[in-house]
Amino acid sequence: MAxxxxxxxxxxxxxxxxxxxxxxxxxxxxxxxxxxxxIALPPQIxxxxxxxxxxxxxxxxxxxxxxxxxxxxxxxTYEQIQDFSSAVLNGKLCxxxxxxxxxxxxxxxxxxxxxxxxxxxxxxxxxxxxxIIND
Numbered sequence: 297m298a299x300x301x302x303x304x305x306x307x308x309x310x311x312x313x314x315x316x317x318x319x320x321x322x323x324x325x326x327x328x329x330x331x332x333x334x335i336a337l338p339p340q341i342x343x344x345x346x347x348x349x350x351x352x353x354x355x356x357x358x359x360x361x362x363x364x365x366x367x368x369x370x371x372x373t374y375e376q377i378q379d380f381s382s383a384v385l386n387g388k389l390c391x392x393x394x395x396x397x398x399x400x401x402x403x404x405x406x407x408x409x410x411x412x413x414x415x416x417x418x419x420x421x422x423x424x425x426x427x428i429i430n431d
C-alpha cells in the first residue's frame with residue numbers, strides 16, 4: 297500500500313493529466329474518480345504497472361507516476377521511466393507525467409541526464425514543493 301506522501305503526489309499528477317485533456321481510466325492506489333466511483337487497476341506496460349493511466353481524445357495514452365524521496369535512488373524508477381516514455385500505444389508515443397518532491401529535483405534531473413532522458417519531449421515532470429505535500 298502506498299503511503300500518504302505517494303498518494304498526495306499521485307493526486308497532483310492525476311490533476312495535471314486531467315488538465316491536459318486526459319480521461320483517467322486506471323489508478324493503482326487509493327483514488328476515487330470524479331464522481332467517487334472506483335477506478336480499475338492500470339494494465340502492465342512492458343515490465344511495469346503505472347500508478348495511473350488515461351487516454352486523450354486523439355487516442356494518445358497518458359501515464360502517471362508518483363515518486364517519493366525513497367524512489368529517486370531506486371533503479372526501478374528509471375527502468376519504469378524508460379519503459380513508459382518509449383512505449384508506443386494506439387500508434388502514438390505515450391505521454392508520461394511524473395510527480396517528484398522538489399527537494400529531489402537536482403538528483404532526479406542528474407539521473408535523467410545520465411540515462412539520456414532529460415530531453416525526452418513526452419516526459420513531463422512536476423516538482424512538488426515540500427510544504428504542500430501531505431504526510
